[in-house]
Amino acid sequence: MVDFVGLYNYWIVVFLMMAGLYLVIEHGNLVKKMVGLTVFQAAVFLLYITLGKVRDGTAPIIAEGIETYSNPLPHVLILTAIVVGVATLALGLALVVRIRDAYGTIEEDEIGDQDGPAI
Amino acid sequence: MTAHLPALQVVITLLAAPACILVRGRDLTFWLALLTTWAAFAVSCLLLDQVMTSGIVSYELGGWAAPFGIEYRVDALNAFVLLIVSGIGAIVLPFTPRSLLIEMVGEKAYLFYCAFLLCVTGLLGVAITGDAFNLFVFLEISSLASCILISLGPHRRALTAAFQYLIVGTIGATFIVIGIGLIYGATGTLNLNDIAERLPATGYNRTVIAAFAFLIVGAAIKLALFPLHFWLPKAYTYAPSTVSAFLAATATKVGVYVLIRFLFTVFGVKFSFDILPTALPLMLLAVLAMFVASTVAIFQDSVKRMLAYSSVAQIGYMVLGLSLVTVDGLTASIVHLFNHALMKGALFLAIGCIAYRQSSFRIDDLAGMGRRMPWTMAAFTAGGLSLIGIPLTAGFISKWYLILAALAADEPLIAALIVISSLLAVIYVWRVVEAAYFREPGPGAPSGEAPLALLIPTWVLIALNVYFGIETSLPVGVSEHAARALMGAGP
Numbered sequence: 001m002v003d004f005v006g007l008y009n010y011w012i013v014v015f016l017m018m019a020g021l022y023l024v025i026e027h028g029n030l031v032k033k034m035v036g037l038t039v040f041q042a043a044v045f046l047l048y049i050t051l052g053k054v055r056d057g058t059a060p061i062i063a064e065g066i067e068t069y070s071n072p073l074p075h076v077l078i079l080t081a082i083v084v085g086v087a088t089l090a091l092g093l094a095l096v097v098r099i100r101d102a103y104g105t106i107e108e109d110e111i112g113d114q115d116g117p118a119i
Numbered sequence: 120m121t122a123h124l125p126a127l128q129v130v131i132t133l134l135a136a137p138a139c140i141l142v143r144g145r146d147l148t149f150w151l152a153l154l155t156t157w158a159a160f161a162v163s164c165l166l167l168d169q170v171m172t173s174g175i176v177s178y179e180l181g182g183w184a185a186p187f188g189i190e191y192r193v194d195a196l197n198a199f200v201l202l203i204v205s206g207i208g209a210i211v212l213p214f215t216p217r218s219l220l221i222e223m224v225g226e227k228a229y230l231f232y233c234a235f236l237l238c239v240t241g242l243l244g245v246a247i248t249g250d251a252f253n254l255f256v257f258l259e260i261s262s263l264a265s266c267i268l269i270s271l272g273p274h275r276r277a278l279t280a281a282f283q284y285l286i287v288g289t290i291g292a293t294f295i296v297i298g299i300g301l302i303y304g305a306t307g308t309l310n311l312n313d314i315a316e317r318l319p320a321t322g323y324n325r326t327v328i329a330a331f332a333f334l335i336v337g338a339a340i341k342l343a344l345f346p347l348h349f350w351l352p353k354a355y356t357y358a359p360s361t362v363s364a365f366l367a368a369t370a371t372k373v374g375v376y377v378l379i380r381f382l383f384t385v386f387g388v389k390f391s392f393d394i395l396p397t398a399l400p401l402m403l404l405a406v407l408a409m410f411v412a413s414t415v416a417i418f419q420d421s422v423k424r425m426l427a428y429s430s431v432a433q434i435g436y437m438v439l440g441l442s443l444v445t446v447d448g449l450t451a452s453i454v455h456l457f458n459h460a461l462m463k464g465a466l467f468l469a470i471g472c473i474a475y476r477q478s479s480f481r482i483d484d485l486a487g488m489g490r491r492m493p494w495t496m497a498a499f500t501a502g503g504l505s506l507i508g509i510p511l512t513a514g515f516i517s518k519w520y521l522i523l524a525a526l527a528a529d530e531p532l533i534a535a536l537i538v539i540s541s542l543l544a545v546i547y548v549w550r551v552v553e554a555a556y557f558r559e560p561g562p563g564a565p566s567g568e569a570p571l572a573l574l575i576p577t578w579v580l581i582a583l584n585v586y587f588g589i590e591t592s593l594p595v596g597v598s599e600h601a602a603r604a605l606m607g608a609g610p
Contacts, residue, residue, distance in 0.1 A: 091263055091285060
């Protein structure tokens with residue numbers, strides 16, 4: 001039980017990850033798909049940041065009287081991953097704008113109905 | 120100079136990409152892009168030579184020693200994948216200025232070249248890096264850039280295809296990054312070789328097994344292993360033909376490289392295949408890919424979609440080879456990486472030549488094409504023969520090594536299945552040949568051959584298909600070297 005509660009960060013990660021992935025798969029609306037994808041990626045950010053936390057550790061700045069530091073590397077990695085996530089979101093939304101111009105809708109089924117059989 | 124080759128491999132194209140945006144002129148950016156991809160190709164040739172003569176090349180980026188800094192580590196396998204990516208880039212790029220794609224985007228052509236160079240950079244980066252997180256970043260660079268390239272297709276469906284590619288590609292890459300995070304949690308390092316050394320000490324606990332699952336599924340999405348291939352046919356069908364040629368020849372190959380690297384180098388043969396039963400599921404999926412995708416390809420109306428499904432089937436052969444877990448099987452896989460890049464590149468470029476004259480890719484609309492575009496259709500037929508695996512073509516060498524490896528691994532059934540699935544390729548290639556050579560052209564069919572600027576790159580790839588079907592010392596030699604190193608049998 002203590003383990004279960006003590007690892008609550010990981011439970012949040014798992015919940016967000018599944019919720020994000022479910023949104024991507026389930027929703028026909030392209031913008032909502034992008035929202036789901038962002039939630040999914042955010043869960044991974046949280047996973048990394050949780051990994052970097054050391055019990056009783058503080059910010060990794062050398063100071064007197066402090067011996068335990070959290071691991072700063074996952075934070076730096078996630079900074080990069082956030083940039084990648086922003087680029088993905090921007091490109092995805094740009095495509096949605098173009099799709100709306102071309103089809104007049106951003107609902108997956110309505111887009112599918114508009115084009116005839118595959119060329 | 121030669122000491123910095125690994126860094127140059129990535130930096131040249133990476134710097135040229137934003138330079139294209141500054142230069143802007145249509146012809147000027149083309150020459151800039153051409154110069155840089157050829158420079159990248161030259162660098163990868165030099166690297167391969169260096170690796171084959173003096174062993175593994177290790178490069179510390181910024182002077183930070185591994186495992187703390189990012190290490191570029193080039194062995195025979197990476198060097199070969201680098202050669203495939205930069206070589207195909209160097210051959211496909213001269214095709215672009217006269218292709219339909221550039222005529223459509225017109226003055227914005229410089230943005231195409233920028234995205235193309237970024238895509239090359241990403242793929243080269245994935246292949247060269249020895250750092251797990253760096254691998255993810257490069258994977259995303261290539262994935263976002265190829266998404267832009269796909270969306271340039273002439274039909275509006277290209278937009279939805281690109282969107283789907285973006286979503287699926289991001290999920291795949293995120294799976295990989297979850298796996299990397301879990302490994303980092305278990306071992307405390309991101310350097311691929313360092314991970315390999317430290318993993319046995321973790322006792323292969325549940326975190327490592329979960330990381331393995333995430334990484335393999337993520338890589339399987341990226342390389343379009345059946346049944347995770349659903350994004351590929353749509354993307355390759357609606358992308359501009361030039362882009363299809365480049366991506367079909369390189370992107371999935373890099374995916375296969377990532378799979379091989381994680382299975383054999385990072386997790387090691389003992390964990391991947393002895394402790395976990397990975398070989399059998401991979402073999403089953405590979406055989407299913409060969410048969411299901413080839414059968415679906417037979418029933419396609421569009422040549423491009425047919426070739427896309429054929430790509431899924433061909434990826435089956437690559438995965439089949441590595442699932443044998445022998446030096447021979449792995450050699451066959453790596454040889455096929457190279458040969459399939461040559462044949463699919465040639466076939467999609469031939470499609471690009473057809474696209475220059477007519478907008479339809481329906482097989483029925485290719486009626487009589489053999490007389491109207493003799494050089495284009497001859498190239499397509501030669502590429503098709505290589506795809507089937509007729510002797511004197513590169514495809515034959517792949518199939519030959521694959522069948523020998525299956526027999527050596529005491530799997531006669533697998534060897535028989537390889538032959539039978541090749542017969543399926545005969546059927547779908549024949550459908551196109553039959554339409555092109557044995558039917559009368561329809562009314563209003565365009566006449567005239569594609570311009571030389573399009574035919575030359577196509578025929579260069581066809582010539583390479585024939586050359587490497589006869590003279591096999593380069594691909595087979597390098598592949599055997601790489602396979603021995605991967606299986607831990609020493610170089």
